[in-house]
Amino acid sequence: MRRVVWLLFCREWRLAWRRPGDLLNPLVFFALVVSLFPLAVGPEPSMLRSMAPGVIWVAALLATLLSLDGLFRSDYDDGSLEQWVLSPHPLALMVLVKVLHHWLLSGLAMVLLAPLFGLMLALPLSSLPVLVLTLLLGTPVLSLLGAVGAALTVGLKSGGVLLALLILPLYIPVLILGTGAMDAALQGMPVTGYALWLGCLAMLALSLAPIAIAAGLRIGVSE
Amino acid sequence: MKPLPVELDSLACERDQRELFASLSLRLEPGEILQVAGPNGSGKTSLLRIMAGLLPASAGEIHYGGRSVFHGAGQEDWRRHRLFIGHAPAVKGALTTEENLSWLCALSEPVAVEAIWQALEQVGLRGFEDIPCHNLSAGQHRRVALARLYLERHPVWILDEPFTAIDKAGVAALEKHIVKHAALGGMVIMTTHHGLEHLPGVRQLDMGQLN
Numbered sequence: 126m127r128r129v130v131w132l133l134f135c136r137e138w139r140l141a142w143r144r145p146g147d148l149l150n151p152l153v154f155f156a157l158v159v160s161l162f163p164l165a166v167g168p169e170p171s172m173l174r175s176m177a178p179g180v181i182w183v184a185a186l187l188a189t190l191l192s193l194d195g196l197f198r199s200d201y202d203d204g205s206l207e208q209w210v211l212s213p214h215p216l217a218l219m220v221l222v223k224v225l226h227h228w229l230l231s232g233l234a235m236v237l238l239a240p241l242f243g244l245m246l247a248l249p250l251s252s253l254p255v256l257v258l259t260l261l262l263g264t265p266v267l268s269l270l271g272a273v274g275a276a277l278t279v280g281l282k283s284g285g286v287l288l289a290l291l292i293l294p295l296y297i298p299v300l301i302l303g304t305g306a307m308d309a310a311l312q313g314m315p316v317t318g319y320a321l322w323l324g325c326l327a328m329l330a331l332s333l334a335p336i337a338i339a340a341g342l343r344i345g346v347s348e
Numbered sequence: 349m350k351p352l353p354v355e356l357d358s359l360a361c362e363r364d365q366r367e368l369f370a371s372l373s374l375r376l377e378p379g380e381i382l383q384v385a386g387p388n389g390s391g392k393t394s395l396l397r398i399m400a401g402l403l404p405a406s407a408g409e410i411h412y413g414g415r416s417v418f419h420g421a422g423q424e425d426w427r428r429h430r431l432f433i434g435h436a437p438a439v440k441g442a443l444t445t446e447e448n449l450s451w452l453c454a455l456s457e458p459v460a461v462e463a464i465w466q467a468l469e470q471v472g473l474r475g476f477e478d479i480p481c482h483n484l485s486a487g488q489h490r491r492v493a494l495a496r497l498y499l500e501r502h503p504v505w506i507l508d509e510p511f512t513a514i515d516k517a518g519v520a521a522l523e524k525h526i527v528k529h530a531a532l533g534g535m536v537i538m539t540t541h542h543g544l545e546h547l548p549g550v551r552q553l554d555m556g557q558l559n
Contacts, residue, residue: 132454136447143442143480204436207402212455213427347403 129214130222137226151192151231152238158184159242170247177246178256178307185235185260186267186296192231193271194288196224197279201345206279210346217335220342224272224335225265232264248311255310259303262323269334270295276341280348299326349429351378351503351535352413354399359408361394368394369555372408376551378503381526381536383544386555392539393435395555396508399537400432428456431502435509437493441482445473445492448481453499467498470525472518487513497525505529507538523547 141148162180163173200206209219239260240253248256274292278284306319353375360370368391376382384392397403399410401417412429415422439448446464453459468474471491481489490513497505505526511519519542526536527547544550 128458129454132451132458136443136451139447140440140442199440202436203440204434204438205440207432207434207436208438208452208455210402211400211427211432213424214455347397 126214126218130218133219133222134226137223141226141230147192147195148230151188152234154191155184155188155235155238156242158187160245163246173247174249174311177243177248178304178311180246181239181242181256181260182263182300182303182307185232185239185264186300188235189232189264189267189271190289190292190296192227193268193275194278194285196227196272196275197342197345198275201279206342207346210343216339216342220272220276220338221331221335224268224338227272228265228268232268236260236264252307252310255306255316258320259306259316259323262320262327263299263303266299266323266326266330267296269330269338270299273334273337273341276338276345279342279345299323302326349501349503350533351429352425353377354504354535354537355411355414356399357409357411359395359398359410360406361391361398361403362406363394370407374553376535376537378533378535379530379549381530381544381547381550382538382553383550384537384539384553384555385541386557390555392555393508396432396506396537396539397434400430400434400506401426402432402434429502430504430506431456431496431500432506433493433496433508433510435512437489439481439489439492442480444478444480445484445495446477448492449495449499452493452496456500456502459499463499464495467495468492470498470521471495472521485513487515487518490514491518494522497522497529503533504535505537507536509539509541511540511542 159180162176166172166176197206200209210216236257239256243253243256271292274288277291278288281287302319302323306316306323309316309319356372356374358371358373360372361368372395384395386392394403398405410417412422412426415425417423417426438452445468446461449464449467450459465474465477468477471494473488473491473495476484476488481492484492494510510522514522530536530549
């Protein structure tokens with residue numbers, strides 16, 4: 126079992142590095158959206174500071190959604206997914222590895238880039254750890270929930286808009302908690318409550334989403 | 349692994365409110381080759397996908413060694429014993445032939461690199477170990493997928509159009525391998541439009557004449 130997880134991780138790693146474009150797209154999108162805002166609304170630091178949490182979170186959310194549309198599509202098209210479903214190994218575990226791998230290369234990269242963009246949007250240094258922490262807890266939830274939608278729309282030729290409609294309502298709690306924590310941090314108030322809630326969501330998504338993703342993929346390959 | 353008898357018990361399949369087949373009953377013993385034939389759209393692929401476990405049957409049961417393959421211990425056995433190769437060869441263009449086979453086998457049981465090289469030699473792809481599969485032709489793609497038949501130890505093979513895009517020599521080699529598998533007690537269930545009458549012990553199931 127551990128060996129399959131490791132081999133799957135290696136496979137995903139190879140596939141990702143042989144198509145670096147797919148890897149960079151969400152990051153470039155994230156960077157573009159965040160850096161367009163100061164140009165559009167003007168360089169006034171107080172205004173940028175009050176908008177920064179929302180801008181960074183919305184950009185991270187949309188970048189995740191954008192990158193997830195094709196998460197299972199190529200495996201579905203070439204028949205790999207059939208073989209996953211037929212394997213005696215638990216499908217939920219394999220999709221968890223796949224989604225976490227995807228998060229490592231997109232979500233985690235955004236988390237690491239976020240402080241830089243935070244500074245660009247005039248966030249005070251003291252609030253950056255909160256930004257990183259909330260994104261670290263929130264982006265896996267975005268990836269896992271989005272993967273549920275990607276699994277359900279895998280059989281459709283263009284599932285992009287449907288995926289957004291399905292998943293955006295589920296993203297709203299994460300968005301509210303993430304930006305709420307940042308607003309609290311900017312006003313010098315404690316953020317523990319928000320962080321704990323985000324942690325809860327992350328645990329819930331980690332434990333339940335793989336089951337839903339596996340069920341969605343099973344439906345997808347039986348079409 | 350020795351196969352157990354497979355029994356289809358009044359199996360039915362319905363797609364988009366259209367009945368493809370109904371009350372299909374059949375018993376397959378170890379050592380048998382079953383060719384599922386019939387016109388396009390008669391439900392050959394659907395039958396194979398139901399048998400593989402990809403598609404739910406609308407009615408009926410499949411038993412493997414007397415136990416249902418749809419749930420419980422029978423399903424566990426069936427998952428370890430049957431190998432399904434469908435229309436789509438499950439070969440990733442960005443991976444090399446060796447990486448593809450290594451992962452596909454790992455889905456059931458990891459195999460050694462030497463075994464993969466031998467299997468590639470059997471399907472005429474020796475020397476292509478490090479070639480990414482998007483540089484290969486359609487027939488070679490199919491050969492990569494079929495190399496699994498030389499690698500994995502599943503006793504029951506379910507093959508959907510295995511001869512597609514394969515040249516004459518390749519077809520002959522594959523036929524020989526299938527007959528050998530059956531002679532060793534294995535079971536093969538396959539669809540093909542290619543005539544298999546010259547092979548010993550092939551049973552025919554004509555889906556066009558079921559209804």
